[in-house]
Amino acid sequence: MISEIELFLLSRKAANSPLRVTTSELAASLGMPQQTLSRHLLELEAEGRINRSKEGIILLPKSVREALSLKGSLDAAFSKLSQIEISGEIVSGIGEGKYYMSLEGYKKQVKKLYGFEPYPGTLNVKLPPEEVQKRLLLRERQGKYMKGFLHRRKKLGGLISYVCHFNGTSAVAIFPEKSQHGLNVIELIGPIEYRRKFALKDGETVQLSFG
Numbered sequence: 653m654i655s656e657i658e659l660f661l662l663s664r665k666a667a668n669s670p671l672r673v674t675t676s677e678l679a680a681s682l683g684m685p686q687q688t689l690s691r692h693l694l695e696l697e698a699e700g701r702i703n704r705s706k707e708g709i710i711l712l713p714k715s716v717r718e719a720l721s722l723k724g725s726l727d728a729a730f731s732k733l734s735q736i737e738i739s740g741e742i743v744s745g746i747g748e749g750k751y752y753m754s755l756e757g758y759k760k761q762v763k764k765l766y767g768f769e770p771y772p773g774t775l776n777v778k779l780p781p782e783e784v785q786k787r788l789l790l791r792e793r794q795g796k797y798m799k800g801f802l803h804r805r806k807k808l809g810g811l812i813s814y815v816c817h818f819n820g821t822s823a824v825a826i827f828p829e830k831s832q833h834g835l836n837v838i839e840l841i842g843p844i845e846y847r848r849k850f851a852l853k854d855g856e857t858v859q860l861s862f863g
Contacts, residue, residue, distance in 0.1 A: 655692065655696065655849075656701070656827055657678075657681060657682065657693070657702065658696070658715050660678075661711055661846070662711060662715075662719055664746050666709055667711045667715075667716050667719075669708075669710065671708045671842035672707070672708070673708065675689060675690055690713075691730070695715070700714050701712075701714050702714040713805075730813060731732075735806075735861055735862065735863045737860070737861055737862075738777075738779065738860045739857060739858070739860075740777040740778050740780065740783060740838065740859040741777065741778055741854075741855055741856060742776070742777060742778075742847070742853065742854050742858060743778040743854055744854055745773075745776045747782065748832060749773050749776070749839055749841070750773040750774075752808070752837055753770045753772045753773060753774065753841055754822060755808070757803060758765070762824070762841065763800050765796050766816045766824055766834065767794075768843035769840065769843065771841070771843060771845050773841075773845065774826070774844045775823070775839070775840040775847055775852070776833070776837055776838070776840075777838045777840065778837050779835070779837070779838065779862065780836075784835050784836050787836075787838065788835070789824065790814060790862055793814070794835060795813055795814045795827075796812070797810060797813075798810055798812075798826075808830075809828055809830035810829050811826045812827045813826045814827075814862055816840070816861060816862045816863045817860070817863070818840075818859060818860050819846075819850050819858065821849075822842070823840040823842040825860065826839050826841055836847055
């Protein structure tokens with residue numbers, strides 16, 4: 653296991669070149685008694701983790717490899733923490749998604765932001781009460797905004813969008829500023845008709861992953 657001393661040396665770039673530092677300076681930086689530090693340095697040297705010379709202290713490959721392994725584990729852990737998983741069931745819409753996603757004002761923005769022309773329709777996912785809070789957490793993240801526009805003298809609202817994954821594919825979740833749905837429904841758009849592709853029926857459960 654990598655030690656506090658090694659992490660400090662790593663932060664001072666001692667993996668690239670020897671760090672010129674006295675034992676007393678190092679002990680003060682670590683808040684450690686000098687005798688204790690000297691003992692730990694001898695142990696690290698004996699284990700082939702550091703090398704001390706008149707040029708300073710340098711971390712050896714064994715120590716650097718462990719530091720990189722630790723970094724990988726931490727990155728993976730924080731990546732999982734940053735994900736939001738939302739479960740819900742497929743429900744039928746009222747046809748609004750098909751109409752709005754066929755309008756050029758939205759189609760052009762989807763194409764510009766995500767690189768695809770949306771299938772004219774949405775896949776609606778209804779959330780149980782315990783999952784609604786996760787949707788609110790998602791809204792605190794910075795999504796991609798699509799502007800509202802005038803269509804036949806009617807002002808259509810903008811929407812916030814987020815990429816998500818489900819059933820091994822990706823989709824875009826949209827949150828219109830003006831919507832007939834409550835907080836318990838998430839609308840998904842994509843380049844294909846997801847309901848047909850995955851043979852989804854009303855009442856089936858899906859899990860949406862937002863990373």
